Amino acid sequence: xxxxxxxxxxxxxxxxxxxxxxxxxxxxxxxxxxxxxxxxxxxxxxxxxxxxxxxxxxxxxxxxxxxxxxxxxxxxxxxxxxxxxxxxxxxxxxxxxxxxxxxxxxxxxxxxxxxxxxxxxxxxxxxxxxxxxxxxxxxxxxxxxxxxxxxxxxxxxxxxxxxxxxxxxxxxxxxxxxxxxxxxxxxxxxxxxxxxxxxxxxxxxxxxxxxxxxxxxxxxxxxxxxxxxxxxxxxxxxxxxxxxxxxxxxxxxxxxxxxxxxxxxxxxxxxxxxxxx
Amino acid sequence: xxxxxxxxxxxxxxxxxxxxxxxxxxxxxxxxxxxxxxxxxxxxxxxxxxxxxxxxxxxxxxxxxxxxxxxxxxxxxxxxxxxxxxxxxxxxxxxxxxxxxxxxxxxxxxxxxxxxxxxxxxxxxxxxxxxxxxxxxxxxxxxxxxxxxxxxxxxxxxxxxxxxxxxxxxxxxxxxxxxxxxxxxxxxxxxxxxxxxxxxxx
Numbered sequence: 494x495x496x497x498x499x500x501x502x503x504x505x506x507x508x509x510x511x512x513x514x515x516x517x518x519x520x521x522x523x524x525x526x527x528x529x530x531x532x533x534x535x536x537x538x539x540x541x542x543x544x545x546x547x548x549x550x551x552x553x554x555x556x557x558x559x560x561x562x563x564x565x566x567x568x569x570x571x572x573x574x575x576x577x578x579x580x581x582x583x584x585x586x587x588x589x590x591x592x593x594x595x596x597x598x599x600x601x602x603x604x605x606x607x608x609x610x611x612x613x614x615x616x617x618x619x620x621x622x623x624x625x626x627x628x629x630x631x632x633x634x635x636x637x638x639x640x641x642x643x644x645x646x647x648x649x650x651x652x653x654x655x656x657x658x659x660x661x662x663x664x665x666x667x668x669x670x671x672x673x674x675x676x677x678x679x680x681x682x683x684x685x686x687x688x689x690x691x692x693x694x695x696x697x698x699x700x701x702x703x704x705x706x707x708x709x710x711x712x713x714x715x716x717x718x719x720x721x722x723x724x725x726x727x728x729x730x731x732x733x734x735x736x737x738x739x740x741x742x743x744x745x746x747x748x749x750x751x752x753x754x755x756x757x758x759x760x761x762x763x764x765x766x767x768x769x770x
Numbered sequence: 771x772x773x774x775x776x777x778x779x780x781x782x783x784x785x786x787x788x789x790x791x792x793x794x795x796x797x798x799x800x801x802x803x804x805x806x807x808x809x810x811x812x813x814x815x816x817x818x819x820x821x822x823x824x825x826x827x828x829x830x831x832x833x834x835x836x837x838x839x840x841x842x843x844x845x846x847x848x849x850x851x852x853x854x855x856x857x858x859x860x861x862x863x864x865x866x867x868x869x870x871x872x873x874x875x876x877x878x879x880x881x882x883x884x885x886x887x888x889x890x891x892x893x894x895x896x897x898x899x900x901x902x903x904x905x906x907x908x909x910x911x912x913x914x915x916x917x918x919x920x921x922x923x924x925x926x927x928x929x930x931x932x933x934x935x936x937x938x939x940x941x942x943x944x945x946x947x948x949x950x951x952x953x954x955x956x957x958x959x960x961x962x963x964x965x966x967x968x969x970x971x972x
Contacts, residue, residue, distance in 0.1 A: 558792065628863065669831075670826075670829040671829065673829075673831045674831070703831065703832065707834060745955075758842075
C-alpha cells in the first residue's frame with residue numbers, strides 16, 4: 494500500500510492544507526480524510542504544531558464514518574490526554590459511543606455535559622441525532638423545536654439561518670425550494686422571489702435559475718393571476734430560459750457528448766413553454 | 771409482468787448508494803421503448819439508471835426539472851422511464867416513504883408497468899453476495915413487494931461480479947448524479963465513463 498504522498502505526489506503541507514479546506518467547507522469525504530489524516534498524523538505529527546489537535550478531531554470523526562474504531566480510539570486518547578476536562582472532547586467520546594450504537598451511554602455523556610453547561614448546543618444536537626438514528630422522528634422534532642426556542646427566535650430554521658447569514662445563497666435557495674414544495678400561489682411567488690435573491694447573491698447557482706424558471710412558469714400558467722402578473726412572470730421565465738441555455742452552451746463547449754444535454758434542455762424548455770401557455 | 775435489470779442498471783444504483791453512505795439517495799430506471807405500442811410485454815428490461823439526488827429527496831422543483839429533462843433525453847434515445855429506486859438514510863429502514871410512492875405513482879402514469887425499487891442497506895456489502903433489492907409492483911393502487919430472487923437480473927452472476935469489482939475500485943467516487951450536475955453542468959449524469967468500465971468488465 495503506497496502512501497498518499499507517493500500516490501498523488503503531494504507534500505505534507507499540501508495534505509495539511511487539503512484537510513483544512515475540507516474542514517472549513519464541511520465536506521464529509523470521510524474515506525479521503527482518513528487516508529490523508531492518518532498519514533499526516535503518523536509521519537508528520539511533529540511538524541503540525543498546534544494544528545494537530547483539530548486534525549485529531551477531524552480524523553476521529555471521519556474514522557467513525559469508516560468503521561475505523563482503532564484510529565478513532567487513538568485520536569480520542571491523544572485529545573483526552575491534552576484536554577482532560579474538555580466538553581468538546583467529551584462530545585467526541587459520545588459520538589464514538591453512538592457509532593458503536595451504545596445510545597444509552599452516549600446520552601448519559603451528553604446529559605452530563607448539559608448539566609454542567611445547559612447552553613451547550615453541540616450536546617443538544619447529538620441527542621437529537623440519536624433520536625433520528627433510532628427512528629424516533631416525532632421525538633426528534635419535539636426536541637428540535639425546544640432547541641430552537643432556546644434561541645427565542647423565529648420558528649423556521651431556514652428563516653433563522655437566512656437572517657444570520659444574509660450572504661449565503663444556499664440557504665436562500667433551499668428556503669425557496671421548501672416554499673415551492675409547500676405549494677399554492679402565495680408560496681410560489683415567495684419561492685420565485687427567494688430564487689431571484691439567491692441568484693443576486695450568486696448568479697451561477699443553477700438550482701436558483703431552474704427554480705426561478707419553474708416558479709415563474711407555474712405562476713404564469715395559473716388561472717388565478719391577473720394579466721399583468723402573468724405577463725411579468727412570462728418575462729421572468731423567458732429570461733431564466735435564456736440564462737439556462739447559455740449556461741448549458743458554455744458547459745458544453747468543446748465536449749461532443751454534452752451536445753445531447755444541451756439539446757435536451759432546449760427541448761425541455763420548449764415543451765414546458767407549450768404546456769404552460 | 772416482471773422487471774429485469776441489466777448489470778449496468780444494477781451497478782450504477784449500488785455505486786450511487788455507496789458514494790453517499792450517510793444520505794438517502796434516489797434515481798430513475800429506464801427501459802427500451804417497446805416497438806409495438808399496444809401489445810403487452812412479458813418482461814421489461816431496465817437497461818440503465820439515472821442517479822438523481824442525495825440528501826434532500828423531497829424538494830419539488832429540482833425533481834420536476836430532472837424528470838422533464840430525463841424524459842426528453844429518453845425520447846431521443848428511444849427509452850422510457852420505467853422505474854424509481856431509493857435507498858433510505860438509515861441502515862435498517864427499507865420501507866418506501868411518501869416521496870418514493872409519489873414519484874413512482876407519477877412514473878406509472880406514463881408507464882403502467884413501472885416498478886419501485888428500495889435498496890436493502892442492511893445487506894449491502896462490498897462483495898455483493900446477495901441482491902439487495904426490494905421490488906414493488908403497482909396493484910390496485912397499492913405497492914406490493916415481490917418475493918426477492920435473482921430472477922430479476924438479466925445475468926445475476928455477471929451483475930454480482932462487476933458490481934463487486936467496481937465497488938472495490940471505488941468507482942463510486944466518479945459517479946455523477948443530478949445533484950452533481952446542478953453543481954457543475956459539465957458533470958454528465960449519463961455516466962459514460964462508468965458505462966465504459968462496465969462494458970470492459972463484461
